[in-house]
Amino acid sequence: xxxxxxxxxxxxxxxxxxxxxxxxxxxxxxxGAAAVRxxxxxxxxxxxxxxxxxxxxxxxQGWQFLTRREYAEAIDRAQFALRPRRLSPAALETLAIIAxxxxxxxxxxxxxxxxxxxxxxEKLAERGLVEIVTRGEGLGRPLLxxxxxxxxxxxxxxxxxxxxxxxxxxxxxxxxxxxPAETE
Amino acid sequence: xxxxxxxxxxxxxxxxxxxxxxxxxxxxDEVDITDLPIAKIADQFLAVISELGLNQAADYLEMAARLLxxxxxxxxxxxxxxxxxxxxxxxxxxxxxEYQQIRELVDWLGAAAxxxxxxxxxxxxxxPPAAPPxxxxxxxxxxxxxxxxxxxxxxxxxxxxxxxxxxDVEGATERIQALLAERAAFGWGDVVGERPSLVDVLSAFIAxxxxxxxxxxxxxxxxPFAPIQIRRESPRAAH
Numbered sequence: 001x002x003x004x005x006x007x008x009x010x011x012x013x014x015x016x017x018x019x020x021x022x023x024x025x026x027x028x029x030x031x032g033a034a035a036v037r038x039x040x041x042x043x044x045x046x047x048x049x050x051x052x053x054x055x056x057x058x059x060x061q062g063w064q065f066l067t068r069r070e071y072a073e074a075i076d077r078a079q080f081a082l083r084p085r086r087l088s089p090a091a092l093e094t095l096a097i098i099a100x101x102x103x104x105x106x107x108x109x110x111x112x113x114x115x116x117x118x119x120x121x122e123k124l125a126e127r128g129l130v131e132i133v134t135r136g137e138g139l140g141r142p143l144l145x146x147x148x149x150x151x152x153x154x155x156x157x158x159x160x161x162x163x164x165x166x167x168x169x170x171x172x173x174x175x176x177x178x179x180p181a182e183t184e
Numbered sequence: 185x186x187x188x189x190x191x192x193x194x195x196x197x198x199x200x201x202x203x204x205x206x207x208x209x210x211x212x213d214e215v216d217i218t219d220l221p222i223a224k225i226a227d228q229f230l231a232v233i234s235e236l237g238l239n240q241a242a243d244y245l246e247m248a249a250r251l252l253x254x255x256x257x258x259x260x261x262x263x264x265x266x267x268x269x270x271x272x273x274x275x276x277x278x279x280x281x282e283y284q285q286i287r288e289l290v291d292w293l294g295a296a297a298x299x300x301x302x303x304x305x306x307x308x309x310x311x312p313p314a315a316p317p318x319x320x321x322x323x324x325x326x327x328x329x330x331x332x333x334x335x336x337x338x339x340x341x342x343x344x345x346x347x348x349x350x351x352d353v354e355g356a357t358e359r360i361q362a363l364l365a366e367r368a369a370f371g372w373g374d375v376v377g378e379r380p381s382l383v384d385v386l387s388a389f390i391a392x393x394x395x396x397x398x399x400x401x402x403x404x405x406x407x408p409f410a411p412i413q414i415r416r417e418s419p420r421a422a423h
Binding site: 013015016018057062066067068070071072075083084086087088089090092093095096097099100112113114115116153154155156157163164166169178184 | 200201202203205243247279282283286287288289290292293294296297298299300301302303304305307308411
């Protein structure tokens with residue numbers, strides 16, 4: 001592996017969060033973005049082809065070493081690491097609306113969900129998944145929310161473009177298939 | 185769940201809201217959202233919310249009222265071929281379709297989160313280093329507001345102190361007259377004693393000046409800050 005790839009490996013090992021290319025560039029001012037990207041690809045391939053328990057993943061607009069899926073069960077059982085708390089359906093609904101409509105105010109979320117969503121939004125903000133991004137133009141200049149890099153991270157997404165496009169969703173103007181729904 | 189359940193339902197585990205419940209009923213019946221059998225669905229909705237004790241939750245109650253209103257509107261007779269007529273279900277159908285889309289996204293997001301949860305990142309989370317002092321960027325209004333806050337914290341200045349004891353000029357006068365009776369001359373120290381208080385000094389001084397004015401005694405000071413000498417005024421007959 002090239003010296004730059006090794007340096008980046010060390011930096012990614014030391015970091016508890018995904019590191020974007022721009023930040024990795026600061027490791028070696030002479031390297032430049034292209035060299036960093038090449039080194040990242042080299043590193044990813046080295047971990048993908050070799051016998052390793054971790055892999056290099058592009059996630060949340062950055063890069064991070066993550067343990068391989070097949071070891072999740074054993075690590076979880078031994079309680080070496082905690083899985084993140086699962087999000088409730090209400091939280092996921094709210095996240096979905098904010099992700100697709102951002103920047104979006106609370107009233108719009110309430111209207112789509114048909115319930116008061118203030119408490120849910122607050123919880124999501126506490127977990128760092130959404131944040132106030134701006135204020136609206138309307139009456140009282142309402143706070144408008146958007147998603148954070150943390151949101152991408154817990155979903156394992158590179159960026160928002162990886163979310164399914166609305167026109168790709170199967171929902172159309174027809175009743176759902178006869179198969180039992182997942183609710184219940 | 186008990187039929188007689190009372191009290192406000194805070195956490196509704198089965199349904200995330202009235203639209204969710206409505207969608208659930210529609211799926212169960214396998215009916216077409218766009219041609220909603222509103223009477224049937226409204227009755228089912230009412231039955232479920234009373235069974236689950238949801239009839240205390242405002243959001244569900246509001247939806248129940250909306251359904252009943254649409255049901256009533258559907259029952260009203262209308263002229264055949266009336267273009268003005270607008271399907272009272274239209275708004276609800278639009279919201280349900282939109283909501284159904286959100287539910288599909290929820291499934292997608294839930295699956296993505298579950299998949300991501302099978303991988304662990306590095307757990308090491310160092311304490312964030314102490315932030316360096318921020319460069320002071322402040323505008324005039326902020327500065328003035330800050331100054332006002334600080335000034336507001338200062339206790340009211342003490343403008344005067346109440347003298348615990350009024351001047352005792354009379355007492356001092358008596359003491360000086362007693363001294364005059366004993367001795368022809370004496371010093372300031374004899375008048376005020378060894379450790380005079382401020383009040384003693386002031387009282388004695390005023391008494392001295394008063395007596396001097398009356399011609400009972402003569403006050404002499406050799407120079408600035410020199411000891412004050414007091415002597416009995418020799419009586420002058422014709423003065």
